Amino acid sequence: MKRTTIKDVAKKLNVSVSTVSRAFNNKYDIKEETKELIIKTAKELGYRPNPIARKLIQQRSYNIGIIVPEFVNSYFPDVIMEAQKVLIDKGYQVLIMQSNDSSETELKNLETLLDNMVDGLIVSLIREDDNIEKYKELLDDKMPIVFFNRVADKLDACKVVFDDFKWAFFATEHLILQGYEDIVYLSGPKHMRLSLNRIMGFEKAHRKHRRDVGKIIPCGFSMEEGAKAARQMIENNQVPRAIFAANDHCAIGAMRVFKEYGYNIPKDVAIVGFTESRLAEHIHPTLTTVEQPTKDIGITAANLLIEQLENKGMFVPQTIVLNGRLNVRESSVTH
């Protein structure tokens, strides 16, 4: 069962391979009639252009690499799948890699993607600084790259980011307006730009309402770390009236511990999460959280990359900031 090639189609119709090629590439210099005939008999013969041969001659792989830190939260799968849809529609092939929260694996992933000759990359970084030299090299070589979510200030490239500042501000303000004093922020790792942005939003909300800025405790994005932070607060007898957490998993981990220790949520401790997860609606009490536009992020990143691929050379890097939504639920409201 050999695959039928362009030659088979050409021979069958007594035309040259060039003509068949033209028929399949919508070139102008071909008669409409012959084109249709070729397409028709090609279909009969079950001919499909060999993408590998095309890639070789066109000197493009039509491969796009996507690198993300993890697959634990639904956030990354969600944006990836949207981006993939857009890219596949444009004839690209998508290679997905996860870095397992390790900068070294990130670098290894990058290498394998380059071995596979990707035409472009969509990346969410593990740490801002770790592989920055490598990315700089690539950018200097005009490799199209779009960063999203976790980006690096020092890189002059396309970025799709969430307005972390603004939504941390709104989330904090929401807690303040509910009347809570003494709000603690369980922040993400400080080496991330988005953590800093959220901290700034947190602070701004306090300043606006003339409050002392609440305590900021470095935490992580996992349930375990959220739980650990909560346990520590309880042990130190420093349980605040409200908590704003780095993400939903972290919030849920903390929530669990508080409940175990008999705290009522939100009466004793109010909680707000970040980056709407599928759990927010399904735990008890339901979790107030900031929803990120995962679909838009994926689509925008993909489109930015395509633009770059098509206008290679003359393309100015741009940063697109997307908006979100605060989903207010039970965990933060006492009426």
Next chain:
Amino acid sequence: MKRTTIKDVAKKLNVSVSTVSRAFNNKYDIKEETKELIIKTAKELGYRPNPIARKLIQQRSYNIGIIVPEFVNSYFPDVIMEAQKVLIDKGYQVLIMQSNDSSETELKNLETLLDNMVDGLIVSLIREDDNIEKYKELLDDKMPIVFFNRVADKLDACKVVFDDFKWAFFATEHLILQGYEDIVYLSGPKHMRLSLNRIMGFEKAHRKHRRDVGKIIPCGFSMEEGAKAARQMIENNQVPRAIFAANDHCAIGAMRVFKEYGYNIPKDVAIVGFTESRLAEHIHPTLTTVEQPTKDIGITAANLLIEQLENKGMFVPQTIVLNGRLNVRESSVTH
């Protein structure tokens, strides 16, 4: 910035391209000395063999396609990532597609993967029957395929499955041994083999302990469906003493509703889930559930595929059944 090719390396050393190729392919008829020299200067020149050219001449894409129903549960991402690791190590490129729980998208995904000339496939089906003819064709054409999780009886192919019967049996027996009479099974869709297997396990456990088999209610895999089922039981005043659910999401959805209506878990209603999710340990009460060996499933599927690819032609399809574990937690134990 042109990519350096095999010719550049050959010219630099005044050898033929054949020799350079031999150096990179560990062929026997080359002097160890020259081989090392070639590898060394190739590295200096930054030469990497062009995978596309290699694919073209070898008539293999080194592409493997993976098709899964969804990315909502962590189950599929988990097995995919393990499989990918194995495959990448062997020099394969992995294309991941999700069917969004629609058989039509599954078919479309299949087509795009074939367009990309995949050498093999790893598939978890949406429905047993829907695209069966297409898969049959492929198998007849000697396309290496490994099915996992949701497989079709009618297809004579490699399969990696979980022993759903056995572990549904154990889960049910666990509930029986805890002393619960009147156990309801919220089953997955009936068109899936795994649902039927689990039902059989559920029944067997009842027979073994000489009980009447509990009610079986068709349900789905989502939290919404679990919640809906619970609400219906409450409305109909038919809340059982224990529930065995199709998966964790379903279990959690039901649990939430019961808690809302004031039922205590496990005192009023005990619950057991299936396919350990990341939530099981983090909800209240913690959820008893059957853990599937996601990593093993991914690794085994990948290895089976590689075996098939390497011994193409003479290869007998085999089914590998993997084992699991029952994680007993609070939701099912009253002491």
Next chain:
DNA sequence: TTATTTACCGATAACGTTTCCGAAACTTGA
């Protein structure tokens, strides 16, 4: 010494496309 094997290497043809160049065939304008 000569014949025969062995080790190593080069030239060349493929793989299936696209692209460039040129040449028919046809059309247009005077």
Next chain:
DNA sequence: TCAAGTTTCGGAAACGTTATCGGTAAATAA
């Protein structure tokens, strides 16, 4: 009717590898 332009097509080169075949030099056997 003829020159010039247009449309449509064919031939051949190219993309970067690997595979096949053959040849030379060295090593071994007779």
